[in-house]
Amino acid sequence: MDIRGKERRRLVQEEVRAVVEEMRTCKAVGMKQQGAWTRWENAVERKVTWADLWKAESHRIQFLIQAVYDVLPSPSNLHTWDKAESSACPLCSKRGTLEHILSSCARALGEGRYRWRHDQVLKTIAEAVSAGVEWAKRSRPSKQTIAFVRAGEQPTPAKRTSAGILTSARAWQLLVDLEGQLKFPNHIAATTLRPDIVLVSESTKQVQVVLEMTVPWEDSLEEDFERKLSKYAGLVSNCQQAGWRARCLPVQVGCRGFVARSSVRAFRILGIEGERKRRAIRSTTDVAERASRWLWLKRGEPWSHK
Ligand SMILES: [Zn+2]
Numbered sequence: 001m002d003i004r005g006k007e008r009r010r011l012v013q014e015e016v017r018a019v020v021e022e023m024r025t026c027k028a029v030g031m032k033q034q035g036a037w038t039r040w041e042n043a044v045e046r047k048v049t050w051a052d053l054w055k056a057e058s059h060r061i062q063f064l065i066q067a068v069y070d071v072l073p074s075p076s077n078l079h080t081w082d083k084a085e086s087s088a089c090p091l092c093s094k095r096g097t098l099e100h101i102l103s104s105c106a107r108a109l110g111e112g113r114y115r116w117r118h119d120q121v122l123k124t125i126a127e128a129v130s131a132g133v134e135w136a137k138r139s140r141p142s143k144q145t146i147a148f149v150r151a152g153e154q155p156t157p158a159k160r161t162s163a164g165i166l167t168s169a170r171a172w173q174l175l176v177d178l179e180g181q182l183k184f185p186n187h188i189a190a191t192t193l194r195p196d197i198v199l200v201s202e203s204t205k206q207v208q209v210v211l212e213m214t215v216p217w218e219d220s221l222e223e224d225f226e227r228k229l230s231k232y233a234g235l236v237s238n239c240q241q242a243g244w245r246a247r248c249l250p251v252q253v254g255c256r257g258f259v260a261r262s263s264v265r266a267f268r269i270l271g272i273e274g275e276r277k278r279r280a281i282r283s284t285t286d287v288a289e290r291a292s293r294w295l296w297l298k299r300g301e302p303w304s305h306k
Contacts (some may be wrong), residue, residue: 063293067098067256072296074098090300101299102255102292111303114214117291119178121253122196122212124287126176128280129197129210132272133174136166164271165208165247169201189238193231195248206245209236210266213252214288221252221260257289 066072075096079087089096091107101108108114166172175182175198184191185200188207197210211228232248239246249269252260259281267277 060290060293063296064257064289067102067292067296070098072098074101076100096299098296102295108295108303112305113295113298113303116305117255117288117295118212118214120287120291121214121284122176122178124283125210125212125251125280126174126178126197128267128272128276128283129199129270130174132164132166132267132270132276132280133172133199135276136164136172136271137170139163139167164273165199165206165269166271169204169206171201171203173200173202174198175200184235188244189235189242191235191238193235195232195235204245205243207239207247208270209246209248211248211250213250214255214291221254221262225250225252225260225262251284253284253288255288255292257285257292259285 063072071077073083075084075089076087077098078084087095089100089105089107091105091111094100094105103114105113175185177194177196180194182194182196182198184193184195184198185207188200195209196212199208199210200206209232211232213224213228228250229248236246236248247269249266251263251266253263254260263281263284264277267273267280272280
């Protein structure tokens with residue numbers, strides 16, 4: 001089932017009301033009501049598979065809103081509500097807030113839980129970029145316009161169109177760092193860094209470094225953006241010194257599925273515009289949100305994804 005537009009807005013509003021109502025009832029009714037909620041939560045955990053989750057739109061919206069309001073029964077919330085003895089994360093002994101579970105648990109990190117979500121999002125971004133490359137190939141004018149230059153004159157540089165980077169070359173090589181496979185082409189620059197996506201056009205000597213960031217928490221988007229840009233600044237400048245047109249394009253997605261301005265910008269610069277951009281952003285948002293929900297549902301269980 002696919003819910004869009006009006007229907008989705010209606011569900012969101014309904015869910016906001018339900019959450020507010022729930023918070024009110026929790027205070028009034030206390031233990032019993034809260035107990036029902038956590039039992040429901042367990043029932044979902046038993047039933048749901050990763051494939052099922054893609055279809056469970058209303059659960060998804062419920063998760064999203066509860067995540068935003070931070071009213072999910074995290075260990076720390078349960079403790080605050082007097083429903084649990086301990087506020088500890090089920091994986092480590094630290095305080096189990098939602099932020100901790102979704103983004104900063106060292107054991108979850110070590111087990112590859114965040115890497116798994118990162119790869120889900122990366123795959124989606126790579127698909128959008130790949131579709132953009134194909135589109136650009138088709139829509140590129142088949143004949144090159146020939147600029148005549150008089151002897152002794154400098155050719156005027158080609159006017160930059162708003163068509164984006166992808167239409168500026170016929171063939172792009174798309175490298176994606178899934179399962180740690182990416183090696184930065186060392187004829188361009190030597191580096192130990194492993195960006196998420198590298199787009200190379202040998203004929204026009206361009207290299208675009210696209211970075212996917214499933215950022216910890218929507219609050220730290222900006223900080224994360226700057227950290228990544230400065231980490232890759234050296235590589236970009238090494239490429240430029242070697243005669244390549246190089247650029248770093250961070251694409252940020254918050255772990256509750258909020259796409260940052262950086263992503264919109266990156267898609268625009270690449271030339272993924274209009275409906276294709278909207279589709280790319282929607283699928284990126286979807287996958288980040290669903291993967292976070294999966295991490296939430298599996299918070300106390302052994303991790304089996306690779
Ligand atoms: Zn933990």
